Amino acid sequence: MQNISGIIYLILIACLLPYVFTMIAKKTSGFKGRDNQNPRDFLAKTTGLAARANAAQQNSFESLPLFIAAILMAEYMVVPQTVIMTFGMAYIVLRIIYGICYLANWATLRSIVWTLSLLCPICLLLLVIKLT
Numbered sequence: 422m423q424n425i426s427g428i429i430y431l432i433l434i435a436c437l438l439p440y441v442f443t444m445i446a447k448k449t450s451g452f453k454g455r456d457n458q459n460p461r462d463f464l465a466k467t468t469g470l471a472a473r474a475n476a477a478q479q480n481s482f483e484s485l486p487l488f489i490a491a492i493l494m495a496e497y498m499v500v501p502q503t504v505i506m507t508f509g510m511a512y513i514v515l516r517i518i519y520g521i522c523y524l525a526n527w528a529t530l531r532s533i534v535w536t537l538s539l540l541c542p543i544c545l546l547l548l549v550i551k552l553t
Contacts, residue, residue: 434513450471477520477523480523487539491541492505494549498552500549500552508542511537
């Protein structure tokens with residue numbers, strides 16, 4: 422196996438990114454300690470920026486399994502480290518841009534960026550298939 426510290430950082434950043442959107446949703450919605458009794462219900466009732474941040478958080482969690490599986494499979498099948506890191510960093514950057522687009526309510530650009538971010542792990546998995 423190659424040196425995987427960069428890959429671990431990619432996975433860690435991807436796993437923490439949804440929580441950034443959670444913090445934005447809570448901060449912009451006036452979330453208080455008492456709201457922690459049922460935070461999901463509280464966030465489900467938000468509107469505007471807070472609702473978009475909550476949706477970005479949910480979508481970020483939804484995309485994680487494909488990304489993590491692709492990164493780990495690519496590492497396992499010894500896809501060159503530079504290729505894994507390139508697709509991994511592109512995914513992270515695109516997911517950040519996706520979140521910004523979601524917060525800014527730029528729906529068309531958001532959908533384009535979402536598609537591009539989804540292509541990153543798909544390309545890695547296609548490389549894995551090619552190696553088998």
